[in-house]
Amino acid sequence: MENIIRIAVQKSGRLSEDSLSLIKECGIKFYNGTGKLKSTATNFPIEFLYLRDDDIPGYVADGVADLGIVGENELVEKDKSVDVLKKLGFSKCRLSLAIPKSQEYPGISYFEGKNIATSYTKILGDYLKSNNINAEIHEISGSVEIAPSIGLAEGICDIVSSGSTLMMNGLKEVEEIFKSEAVLISHKGLNQEKMAIVEKLLFRINAVQTGKSNKYVLLNAPNKSLDKIISLIPGMRSPTILPLAQEGWSSVHSVLSEDQFWENIEELRAAGAEGILVVPIEKMVI
Ligand SMILES: Nc1ncnc2c1ncn2[C@@H]1O[C@H](COP(=O)(O)OP(=O)(O)OP(=O)(O)O)[C@@H](O)[C@H]1O
Ligand SMILES: O=P(O)(O)OC[C@H]1O[C@H](OP(=O)(O)OP(=O)(O)O)[C@H](O)[C@@H]1O
Numbered sequence: 583m584e585n586i587i588r589i590a591v592q593k594s595g596r597l598s599e600d601s602l603s604l605i606k607e608c609g610i611k612f613y614n615g616t617g618k619l620k621s622t623a624t625n626f627p628i629e630f631l632y633l634r635d636d637d638i639p640g641y642v643a644d645g646v647a648d649l650g651i652v653g654e655n656e657l658v659e660k661d662k663s664v665d666v667l668k669k670l671g672f673s674k675c676r677l678s679l680a681i682p683k684s685q686e687y688p689g690i691s692y693f694e695g696k697n698i699a700t701s702y703t704k705i706l707g708d709y710l711k712s713n714n715i716n717a718e719i720h721e722i723s724g725s726v727e728i729a730p731s732i733g734l735a736e737g738i739c740d741i742v743s744s745g746s747t748l749m750m751n752g753l754k755e756v757e758e759i760f761k762s763e764a765v766l767i768s769h770k771g772l773n774q775e776k777m778a779i780v781e782k783l784l785f786r787i788n789a790v791q792t793g794k795s796n797k798y799v800l801l802n803a804p805n806k807s808l809d810k811i812i813s814l815i816p817g818m819r820s821p822t823i824l825p826l827a828q829e830g831w832s833s834v835h836s837v838l839s840e841d842q843f844w845e846n847i848e849e850l851r852a853a854g855a856e857g858i859l860v861v862p863i864e865k866m867v868i
């Protein structure tokens with residue numbers, strides 16, 4: 583089939599909900615009832631494969647799927663040849679080395695000659711090699727944090743986000759070795775027809791992501807401060823200025839990133855801005 587693309591997404595887990603929400607926010611409609619391992623969108627030429635995340639890099643590399651959404655940790659670990667089209671900003675986490683809380687940590691030399699449990703043997707192996715540490719890597723596929731307490735290993739290397747799993751298992755994080763977030767990957771060498779569909783999808787994802795990172799700001803300002811206020815919130819091309827019913831005042835509408843808004847809020851207020859509204863943007867095409 584040439585006029586449709588296949589995307590591999592995680593069936594159920596830490597990536598699933600955000601992957602499917604992103605596709606839905608792109609205006610793509612599809613059915614994903616539990617238990618279904620394949621579905622097709624009704625209003626966009628895309629088919630979904632619901633898989634374990636471990637299998638996604640391989641399926642995309644082999645061309646079974648044209649696109650995939652997967653964590654960078656899994657992608658680098660599987661070491662498959664695919665293109666990374668976009669960082670998606672969700673499922674942010676890190677791979678870290680951790681040891682029992684009670685242990686002194688003198689630095690990376692701690693791990694010399696030790697046994698480390700992990701599901702990420704390649705990433706850990708590369709890291710140890712680049713730090714000239716000889717350690718025994720013990721591969722386990724899940725519940726890695728339990729390993730030290732049952733005598734399986736002296737340290738672990740696993741995913742950390744809030745750190746609560748480490749804490750609950752009496753461990754402390756000592757080295758961050760890899761930072762990860764979800765990425766959109768594609769098969770290398772897609773044909774032109776498929777690339778055209780991928781471009782359309784990327785256009786929509788960009789509009790959703792740009793919308794999320796920006797806010798629509800409306801405020802009232804005395805006309806004498808307009809120049810100052812425009813310089814603080816310049817917007818896309820320039821802000822919209824509309825006269826208020828009250829003489830000498832205007833309403834200023836602009837778009838800016840949330841960070842920029844907080845940076846400028848004191849100066850806006852000092853310049854006389856009031857009645858400031860900050861509104862989310864659903865989609866934004868620059
Ligand atoms: N606590 C977390 N916070 C943020 N992101 C996470 C967290 N845990 C994992 N991730 C990211 O989400 C990906 C999927 O994690 P998950 O725990 O669902 O994987 P899994 O158990 O291997 O799932 P599967 O059954 O599909 O193999 C990880 O590879 C990582 O990129
Ligand atoms: O630092 P934290 O916020 O505690 O997150 C880290 C934990 O999250 C993931 O497991 P998950 O809860 O997804 O369960 P899983 O092991 O079944 O994949 C990961 O494998 C860690 O164990």
Ligand SMILES: [Mg+2]
Pocket residue numbers: 634635636
């Ligand atoms: Mg997995």
